[in-house]
Amino acid sequence: MDRKAVISPPVITASEVPAGAFMLAGGLAARGIQAPIHDLSLGFFRWLFLEHAPQQGYANCTPSLEYLMSPGTDLYDPHKHRSVCGVLQSVLKVYKKKFPGWQLSLMDSVPPGVAHSTAGLVSMAQSGSTPFSEYFRKWIRETSGTFDHALISLAYLSQLPAAVEIAWLLEESGIRVTVGGSLATALHDTGTGLELLRSCFREIALDDGRSLTGETEPFLSKVVWPEFANHWKYLSSRPIIPFPLTTGCTWNRCLFCPDRDKPFSDVATANLKNLLAGGPDNPVLHLIDSEIPPRTIAGMLPLLKGKTSGFYGFARPQAEWLKNDLLAKMSDSGCLMLQTGAESGSSVILKKFMKGFSPDTAEKVIAAISDTGMRNYVYLLFGLPGENNEDRILTLEMVKRLQGKIDFMNLSVFNLPEKCELTDRAEEFGIIPGEYDSEASVLRFYRPFQSIDGSDPRREAREFIKNVFKQDQAVVPVLQSTPRWFRAGHMALMKRTTSL
Numbered sequence: 018m019d020r021k022a023v024i025s026p027p028v029i030t031a032s033e034v035p036a037g038a039f040m041l042a043g044g045l046a047a048r049g050i051q052a053p054i055h056d057l058s059l060g061f062f063r064w065l066f067l068e069h070a071p072q073q074g075y076a077n078c079t080p081s082l083e084y085l086m087s088p089g090t091d092l093y094d095p096h097k098h099r100s101v102c103g104v105l106q107s108v109l110k111v112y113k114k115k116f117p118g119w120q121l122s123l124m125d126s127v128p129p130g131v132a133h134s135t136a137g138l139v140s141m142a143q144s145g146s147t148p149f150s151e152y153f154r155k156w157i158r159e160t161s162g163t164f165d166h167a168l169i170s171l172a173y174l175s176q177l178p179a180a181v182e183i184a185w186l187l188e189e190s191g192i193r194v195t196v197g198g199s200l201a202t203a204l205h206d207t208g209t210g211l212e213l214l215r216s217c218f219r220e221i222a223l224d225d226g227r228s229l230t231g232e233t234e235p236f237l238s239k240v241v242w243p244e245f246a247n248h249w250k251y252l253s254s255r256p257i258i259p260f261p262l263t264t265g266c267t268w269n270r271c272l273f274c275p276d277r278d279k280p281f282s283d284v285a286t287a288n289l290k291n292l293l294a295g296g297p298d299n300p301v302l303h304l305i306d307s308e309i310p311p312r313t314i315a316g317m318l319p320l321l322k323g324k325t326s327g328f329y330g331f332a333r334p335q336a337e338w339l340k341n342d343l344l345a346k347m348s349d350s351g352c353l354m355l356q357t358g359a360e361s362g363s364s365v366i367l368k369k370f371m372k373g374f375s376p377d378t379a380e381k382v383i384a385a386i387s388d389t390g391m392r393n394y395v396y397l398l399f400g401l402p403g404e405n406n407e408d409r410i411l412t413l414e415m416v417k418r419l420q421g422k423i424d425f426m427n428l429s430v431f432n433l434p435e436k437c438e439l440t441d442r443a444e445e446f447g448i449i450p451g452e453y454d455s456e457a458s459v460l461r462f463y464r465p466f467q468s469i470d471g472s473d474p475r476r477e478a479r480e481f482i483k484n485v486f487k488q489d490q491a492v493v494p495v496l497q498s499t500p501r502w503f504r505a506g507h508m509a510l511m512k513r514t515t516s517l
C-alpha cells in the first residue's frame with residue numbers, strides 16, 4: 018500500500034488544525050491508514066516569521082508569536098492582541114513586496130491578475146517565484162521519501178495558489194497527488210467551476226474520503242486522533258480542536274443558503290470521545306456545525322464539561338435556546354462563545370428569506386447568552402433584495418437595545434450564491450441574476466444581480482454601514498474589540514468587551 022500524507026496548503030489562519038485535513042486524517046487513521054497531517058500554512062508562517070524574517074532583518078516576530086501562544090494571562094487582551102497581530106502583518110507586508118502584485122495576509126493569499134482566475138495559476142506555480150516557493154522547496158527536501166501519495170485538502174480560495182504550486186512540485190518529485198475538500202465539493206455543487214479546478218489538478222476526489230478506503234459508510238462515522246507530521250504548537254493559547262456534532266442543518270430553509278440540499282445527520286458521539294481521548298489535555302472544542310442543534314448539544318454537555326476546557330460554535334438564534342435553562346447549563350459546562358446569525362432587525366426581511374426566527378427572539382437569545390457570561394459574536398447581514406433604509410435602521414436599533422451585551426460583531430453585505438433557492442426564484446423576489454464575463458476562467462461562488470425596481474440594496478447597505486452604522490456609539494466599541502485577525506480561533510479566548 019502507498020504511504021499517504023494529508024497536506025493543507027497555505028494560507029489559512031494558523032490558530033488550529035485545518036478542519037478538513039483533520040477529519041480526513043482522523044477518518045483514515047480510524048480505518049488503519051496512517052496519513053500524517055502536514056499543515057503547510059502553519060509551516061509557512063513559522064518559516065517566514067522565525068527563519069526568513071530574522072535572516073532578512075525584518076521586525077522581530079518572536080514576542081508576537083509568543084504572546085499568541087502564551088498570553089501570560091488566561092485570556093487575550095483585545096488591544097495587545099491587535100498590536101501583536103499588527104507586527105506580524107507588517108512583516109507580511111514587507112515580505113510581499115518581493116512578489117509584485119501578490120496580496121498576502123494572516124488569512125489570505127491572492128496572486129496578481131484577475132482574482133480567483135485559474136488561467137495562469139499553473140504557470141505561476143511552475144515559475145518557482147511565488148511567496149511560497151522557497152518554503153515549499155525546503156519542505157520537499159525535508160519530507161522527501163516519507164510518502165508516495167499526497168492528499169491535498171482544499172477548503173478555501175486563499176489556499177488555491179499554493180495548492181497548485183505544491184501539487185505541481187510533488188508530481189515533479191514522482192508523488193501521486195489527489196485533491197479534495199470542501200472547495201472542490203462546493204464548486205461541484207454550484208455546477209460551475211469544477212472544470213476550471215480540473216485545469217489545475219490531475220486528480221480530484223469529490224467524496225468525503227471514503228473512496229480512499231473503498232468503504233461506503235459516511236467517513237465521519239469513524240474518527241480517531243490522527244498523526245501529525247510535526248508537533249508544532251498552533252498560534253493559540255489553548256489547543257483548539259475543530260469538529261462537528263452534526264452534518265447538514267436541522268433548519269435547512271433559509272432561501273439564500275447554498276447548502277440546503279445537504280442531508281442532516283448526527284455525528285456519532287463515540288467519535289468525539291475517541292478524538293478527545295487521543296488529543297491534547299483540556300482542549301477547546303470548536304464546533305464547526307452549520308448551526309448547533311439545541312437538542313444535540315444538550316445531550317453532549319456532560320462530555321464537554323468533563324473533557325474540554327471550553328467550546329464554542331454557531332447558533333441560529335431560535336427560541337429553543339431559551340428553554341430548559343439550556344444556555345445557563347451550557348455556560349456551566351464551559352461554553353465560551355456562541356456565534357449568532359441574527360442577520361437583521363427587520364421581521365419583514367427575516368420572514369421573507371425564511372430565517373425561522375424573529376428579531377425579537379434573536380434579541381432575547383443574544384441577551385440571555387450574555388447574561389450567562391458567555392461571549393456573543395453577532396453576525397449581521399445587510400443588502401438583501403428588497404431591504405430598505407427602514408429595515409437597516411431596525412437592525413441598528415436592535416444593536417442599540419443590546420448595548421453592552423454584544424462582544425464581537427461581523428458585518429456582511431449580501432452576495433447572491435450561484436445556486437440557492439433565491440437564485441432559482443429570483444424574479445419572485447424582485448431581482449434579475451446577471452452573469453460575469455463567461456469567457457473568463459475564474460472560480461466564482463456568487464452572481465451579480467439587479468433589482469427590478471431599480472434599487473441597489475448592496476450599495477445602499479455599504480453606504481449605511483460606513484456612514485451610519487459604524488459611526489454609532491453602540492457599535493464603535495464592539496468593532497474596536499472585534500479582532501481583525503484570528504477571529505475564528507481567538508475570540509472565544511478573549512476578555513469579554515462587555516466586562517472590560
Ligand code: SF4
Nearest residue numbers: 266269270271274307
Ligand atoms: S441556518 Fe445556515 S446552514 Fe441552515 S439553512 Fe440557514 S443559512 Fe443554511
